[in-house]
Amino acid sequence: MNILFLGDIIGSSGRKAIKSLLGAAINEFSIDMVIANGENAAGGFGITKKIAEELFDYGIDVITSGNHIFDKREILDYLPLCEKIIRPANYPEEVPGNGTYIFSINGFQAAVINISGVVFMDSLNCPFRTVTRELEKLPESVKVKIIDFHAEVTSEKMCMGWYLDRKVSAVIGTHTHVPTADERVLPNGTGYITDVWMTGPYDSVIGVKKDIALKKFLTKMPIRFDMAKKDIRLCGVLVTIDDDTGRCHAIKRVSIPLNT
Ligand SMILES: [Fe+2]
Numbered sequence: 295m296n297i298l299f300l301g302d303i304i305g306s307s308g309r310k311a312i313k314s315l316l317g318a319a320i321n322e323f324s325i326d327m328v329i330a331n332g333e334n335a336a337g338g339f340g341i342t343k344k345i346a347e348e349l350f351d352y353g354i355d356v357i358t359s360g361n362h363i364f365d366k367r368e369i370l371d372y373l374p375l376c377e378k379i380i381r382p383a384n385y386p387e388e389v390p391g392n393g394t395y396i397f398s399i400n401g402f403q404a405a406v407i408n409i410s411g412v413v414f415m416d417s418l419n420c421p422f423r424t425v426t427r428e429l430e431k432l433p434e435s436v437k438v439k440i441i442d443f444h445a446e447v448t449s450e451k452m453c454m455g456w457y458l459d460r461k462v463s464a465v466i467g468t469h470t471h472v473p474t475a476d477e478r479v480l481p482n483g484t485g486y487i488t489d490v491w492m493t494g495p496y497d498s499v500i501g502v503k504k505d506i507a508l509k510k511f512l513t514k515m516p517i518r519f520d521m522a523k524k525d526i527r528l529c530g531v532l533v534t535i536d537d538d539t540g541r542c543h544a545i546k547r548v549s550i551p552l553n554t
């Protein structure tokens with residue numbers, strides 16, 4: 295099974311990249327399933343029903359998220375209705391939505407689990423114990439298991455990789471919007487990367503217009519963020535997994551520029 299996992303989709307630029315490039319990428323890499331982090335898909339902050347449906351139409355099968363999932367209030371009503379959008383499983387129990395989605399494809403089932411880190415992030419439940427509980431709930435028949443670990447700190451992300459080596463097919467880091475070059479298959483068959491980039495404008499500071507981000511650091515004043523629009527790229531990882539065992543064979547970074 296070939297899975298394409300795309301880094302955080304940033305506003306209209308990110309959606310434009312998905313619209314223009316995803317179909318060809320699915321064909322070129324013989325993709326069976328597309329997972330994308332959509333927490334910044336609505337103008338950089340959150341996601342709406344309309345935008346989620348647009349992304350599903352372009353070929354995304356499952357949308358993961360993170361700390362920005364509730365930025366648009368309407369998602370509170372939509373999350374319980376749309377199981378294909380997941381939010382970190384380590385939110386308190388009463389929070390709307392689910393942390394796990396099981397996708398059926400070609401007679402196989404693939405579970406996608408979203409977990410948030412807690413270092414320099416909101417102090418949600420322990421990510422390690424939460425992911426263990428989510429995995430225990432999965433039916434025996436589910437062999438392919440993909441984790442979106444949405445976290446800030448590289449050490450926390452690496453620990454999650456080692457913690458889950460053998461237990462899942464891949465641990466993919468998101469949230470920083472900055473790629474790391476450490477993709478590899480861990481010794482017991484789990485694909486790993488600390489962070490998988492973003493799908494959006496690279497002439498920016500993690501998606502935001504450069505001058506605005508810089509002004510924030512220089513003045514320390516509150517400032518309205520505006521998303522950048524130039525040097526748009528579709529970025530993520532291509533993960534090849536044995537359908538029967540759930541073991542990862544290969545993980546490779548993918549970056550496709552949008553020629554505008
Ligand atoms: Fe993000």
Ligand SMILES: [Fe+2]
Nearest residue numbers: 360361362469
């Ligand atoms: Fe985030």
